[in-house]
Amino acid sequence: MSVRAGDLELRWIDDEVLVHLAELAGRGIHDPDTMPFEHPWSRGTAEEVARSVLTFQWGIRNRVSPDAFVLEFAVLRDGVPAGVQGLTANDWSVLRRVNTGSWLGRAHQGRGIGTRMRMLALHLAFEGLGAREATSGAFVDNGPSNAVSRRVGYESDGAFFVAREGVAVLHNRFVMSRERWESLRRDHIAALGAPIEMRGVDSFRTSIESVLAGD
Template identity: 30%
Template sequence: MSRNDLSRDGSSQEESSRQESGPAQFGVRADDPHQRLEDLWPPFGLRIESPRLVLRQIRESDFPAYTAAITSGVTQTARNPFVTAWNEGEPEDLVRTALPWLWSQRATAGPEDWYLMLAVFLRDEDDADDGGSAGSREGQLIGMQDVHANSWTVLRTVGSGSWLRADRQGHGYGTEMRAAMLAWAFDHFGAQYAESAAFEWNARSLRVSASLGYREVGRRRTVDAHGEHAQEEVQLRLARREFVRPSWPTRVLGSERLQSFFCQGPL
């Protein structure tokens, strides 16, 4: 076992990032109306669990909770931290914009280009207290942790974006959900690099990235969310070997089947 195979607390990656067994290959039974949705569309079967959170692909049944989150407020800064002003406007405007976007990204489904929209749920308090079982129970939807890739088989690089309800910010959830996503990408899906970006004034986002090992690799001049003012964007990259792993374990379900669906071989 190499030094890079150890987590921060000295445990192996297999111990700190566990995956439960299940159907490993994507397959569809002919003329069977009783197959599960996650078997037919494996992105729905991916599930990542950390001590306080559950991350999984958003479904239409989550849209009411998603709408509640985006209309509750997601920005605590004087300036908009996103590349577009999707989070501004009346509730009706937010829904008209957000839901079609969720549907459109679902079509980016590999093998070279893919986009996963992972809803972030608080784990049920009773479930978190007893350590969870096969599939931890979900509480409130508090945000999103998206992860995506282009030219995957060549670059092996994931990009990400995220947001949290304003009333759930400041409790470490942003760091925890990104760390859980990275543990999945590096340990279960074969990523070698992760990239991110933030405006230079967005100190909170930059601190989260730095705490996980990201390094600045460049800057570019770009427009703000409203297209009205120039801003400096900090571009960040994280190599797998430099990932500052959390001390807690990450539990992953459904990753092998997703790899098969994306026409990837096992790691």
């Protein structure tokens, strides 16, 4: 499964790409004195961080069902792995809601990739999977992630405390309704700068829908 616009692609993570992503994460995702994630998997030596990426990705490959799924995609720019974009859903058959999460290697940050890959993820969620709503979140001190959500057009949905490395830290929540996404869809496509191509999405959606229907 993949979705692509011009030089940017979100592609299902096979083992070959996964090795490159693990090495990329091992080279660093953020400054050592910051932590953008609720679970500090990005701390440690290059080998430890790479191992965290490998074990997590291998562990989620069977976490796909009609009611809940974790879909993680390699972010490729001109075919070069730059990071990961994820879509997570719980109670999908009822809520039709996905939550987005992502990371980029430091060498690929500050180039507008984060905004574009989020737009591609939303297109996949709404146009490809038939989502009703998409949410995202970031700690209040994660300026780049908060900026991406606002730039893409999410609406603020409050903030709440989350435990991060033994400290309660405010975490912003953002929401994008299907109606709002449809109103912004043309702007997103213009910002992506190329037609959006999706592969393998119809078969994935059909397989889920057929199970829900009892076929």
